[in-house]
Amino acid sequence: MKRPTHRGHKLIALGAAAAVVIAGSVAARSADMQGRVRFEGGAAIPAGHIAIYVEMVSSTDAGLHQTEQARLESNGKSQAMDFSFPLPAGSDASAPRRIIARLEREDGWLLARGSAVFDPDAVVNITLNAALY
DSSP states (O other): OOOOOOHHHHHHHHHHHHHHHHHHHHHHHHHEEEEEEEEGGGOOOOSEEEEEEEEEEOSSSSOEEEEEEEEEEEOSOOSEEEEEEEOOTTOOTTSOEEEEEEEEOTTOOEEEEEEEEOOTTSOEEEEEEEOOO
């Protein structure tokens, strides 16, 4: 004969399932980096390629490591562009990170550059400043 399941057991199981879903969404949110790129003075971002890099300090050596994470295409009309990408696998969550964005023309000429410090609890805002030659 099958034992009846009590309502309390069902509620405990439902609460445990909800906790797993919430913990999973928090872990997923912290593993993704979201941000917005703007041009200085609120002007439209010039046409070109925007390469976004994560710069991390390695705990194994004193050097900095950069890896390209996102590449955006600017048509010269947008005042802001959003980006999102996962953080590099195996990276230390406590390691300092800086996000660098470079706007280049088709021929590779640097038009603008900007950076911001990564805060896992906030959206990264990068202002591109025109390159001076």
